[in-house]
Amino acid sequence: MKKFFSGCYVALVLLFMYLPIFVLIAFSFNEGRGRVWSGFSFKWYGELFQDKAILGALGNTLIIAFIASLFATILGTAAAIGIHNMRKNTRSLVKNVNSLPLISPEIVMGISLMILFSSLHITRGFFTMIIAHITFCVPAVVLSVLPKLGQINRHIYEAALDLGCNEVQAFFKVILPEIMPGVISGFLMALTYSIDDFVISYFTSGPSSQTLPLIIYTITKKPMTPKLNALSTLMFVVVLVILFVSNMNGDGASCKKSKKKAKKA
Numbered sequence: 001m002k003k004f005f006s007g008c009y010v011a012l013v014l015l016f017m018y019l020p021i022f023v024l025i026a027f028s029f030n031e032g033r034g035r036v037w038s039g040f041s042f043k044w045y046g047e048l049f050q051d052k053a054i055l056g057a058l059g060n061t062l063i064i065a066f067i068a069s070l071f072a073t074i075l076g077t078a079a080a081i082g083i084h085n086m087r088k089n090t091r092s093l094v095k096n097v098n099s100l101p102l103i104s105p106e107i108v109m110g111i112s113l114m115i116l117f118s119s120l121h122i123t124r125g126f127f128t129m130i131i132a133h134i135t136f137c138v139p140a141v142v143l144s145v146l147p148k149l150g151q152i153n154r155h156i157y158e159a160a161l162d163l164g165c166n167e168v169q170a171f172f173k174v175i176l177p178e179i180m181p182g183v184i185s186g187f188l189m190a191l192t193y194s195i196d197d198f199v200i201s202y203f204t205s206g207p208s209s210q211t212l213p214l215i216i217y218t219i220t221k222k223p224m225t226p227k228l229n230a231l232s233t234l235m236f237v238v239v240l241v242i243l244f245v246s247n248m249n250g251d252g253a254s255c256k257k258s259k260k261k262a263k264k265a
Contacts, residue, residue, distance in 0.1 A: 028229035057215040065194035068133035076141025084149040110203035125206035132204040137190035144186030148179040
């Protein structure tokens with residue numbers, strides 16, 4: 001009986017969370033503009049891909065997200081290694097500081113970055129948006145890589161040095177392969193955050209660097225168009241695929257490690 005009620009509770013929670021999204025996806029294929037179902041059609045997807053403003057914003061979003069995620073992954077991985085090698089008390093303090101951008105309101109970071117760029121007389125545009133996105137993506141990468149560093153046997157690195165590797169070779173041949181699942185997860189998480197960001201992008205963007213969330217905000221000021229349903233559906237699917245690939249990568253790495261241990265045994 002307890003299992004039955006637990007299952008019902010979980011089902012209701014999932015229904016509450018995902019029912020609006022499923023309704024949105026269904027109406028992205030509605031031929032009409034209203035809330036009444038008028039027939040199945042790809043009409044709004046066709047119009048979406050003919051909208052130059054949205055396609056331009058999509059291109060900006062992907063370029064900014066990829067560049068910011070790449071640099072955030074490099075910086076976040078280096079920062080995670082540095083934090084991991086700190087003393088316990090210092091490491092706890094730095095980890096808490098690292099988490100501040102993730103738990104503090106985005107509007108605080110957005111306004112502070114806007115003031116910083118203005119005080120340095122930097123024109124807002126692609127450059128400022130990339131810097132801003134790197135800023136809030138790095139902590140996510142750090143949190144993804146740190147657990148993998150904690151799972152590494154320290155003696156493996158020392159053994160690589162004893163066998164003739166220098167510190168750089170030991171890192172790329174021993175440490176990096178071990179933490180690669182965390183690095184990839186951090187990159188995909190940073191990519192998701194960057195694509196989805198609105199508040200910080202709003203304060204750091206310029207006229208020529210509009211991203212999808214900003215364009216969507218502009219469109220919603222006008223009468224609602226079903227193109228937004230199609231656009232939201234595509235964004236949801238992209239994020240879902242990214243998370244699926246990230247989880248599969250983590251599970252695949254765990255399976256490989258288990259097989260290696262089984263062979264050694």
